Amino acid sequence: GQNIDQPTEMTATEGAIVQINCTYQTSGFNGLFWYQQHAGEAPTFLSYNVLDGLEEKGRFSSFLSRSKGYSYLLLKELQMKDSASYLCAVSFYGGATNKLIFGTGTLLAVQP
Amino acid sequence: DVKVTQSSRYLVKRTGEKVFLECVQDMDHENMFWYRQDPGLGLRLIYFSYDVKMKEKGDIPEGYSVSREKKERFSLILESASTNQTSMYLCASSSGGASYEQYFGPGTRLTVT
Numbered sequence: 001g002q003n004i005d006q007p008t009e010m011t012a013t014e015g016a017i018v019q020i021n022c023t024y025q026t027s028g029f030n031g032l033f034w035y036q037q038h039a040g041e042a043p044t045f046l047s048y049n050v051l052d053g054l055e056e057k058g059r060f061s062s063f064l065s066r067s068k069g070y071s072y073l074l075l076k077e078l079q080m081k082d083s084a085s086y087l088c089a090v091s092f093y094g095g096a097t098n099k100l101i102f103g104t105g106t107l108l109a110v111q112p
Numbered sequence: 113d114v115k116v117t118q119s120s121r122y123l124v125k126r127t128g129e130k131v132f133l134e135c136v137q138d139m140d141h142e143n144m145f146w147y148r149q150d151p152g153l154g155l156r157l158i159y160f161s162y163d164v165k166m167k168e169k170g171d172i173p174e175g176y177s178v179s180r181e182k183k184e185r186f187s188l189i190l191e192s193a194s195t196n197q198t199s200m201y202l203c204a205s206s207s208g209g210a211s212y213e214q215y216f217g218p219g220t221r222l223t224v225t
Contacts (some may be wrong), residue, residue: 030211
C-alpha cells in the first residue's frame with residue numbers, strides 16, 4: 001500500500017527554525033517533493049530529493065533518508081509569509097508515467 | 113514561466129448536471145493530472161494523461177471521466193454531479209521525467225447542491 005504521514009498542524013515563532021517531518025511507505029520511489037500551498041492558492045514547488053542527504057535552497061532545506069522512509073523540510077528565519085500548508089509527495093512510476101502521492105499536508109502557523 | 117489555467121475559479125451546479133472542468137497548459141508538457149483536494153484527505157489523483165488521447169485512472173476515478181484531444185488541454189467531466197463531488201479541483205502538468213515537478217493551476221471550487 002501507499003502511505004505518507006506528516007503532522008497535521010504546527011506553530012512556530014517569527015525568526016525561529018521549524019522542522020516538518022514526513023514518513024512514507026510506498027511500493028515505488030523515484031524521489032520526494034515538498035510543495036507549499038497558501039490558503040486558497042495552488043501548490044508551488046519547493047524542493048526535490050532523490051538521493052540521501054540534505055538539499056539547501058536559501059532559507060529552506062530538505063533532507064531524505066531512503067532506508068528509513070523519512071524526509072523533513074527545514075525552514076529557517078521564519079517569516080509571517082511562511083504561514084501555509086506544506087505538502088510532502090512521493091514520486092513513483094505508475095505504469096505509464098511518474099505520478100505523485102501526497103500526504104495530507106502540515107498547516108504551519110507563524111506567530112509574531 | 114509555466115502557466116496552467118483552469119476555466120473557472122468557482123462553480124455551482126445542481127445534482128445530476130453534467131459538469132465540464134477545463135485545464136490548459138502552455139509548456140508543451142506530456143503529462144497532465146486532475147486532483148481533488150478535501151480537508152483532512154489531501155490531494156487525491158482522479159485521472160491522468162501521458163499523451164494526447166491517452167489516459168489512465170488514478171486513485172478515485174468513479175463518477176469522473178476525462179478527455180485529452182490536444183496536448184495542451186485536459187478536461188475533467190462529471191457525468192452526473194453529486195453532492196459528494198463538492199470539492200476543490202486542481203489540474204497539474206509536468207514533463208515526463210521523475211525529477212520534474214508538477215505545476216498546478218489555481219483550482220476550481222465546485223459546489224454541487
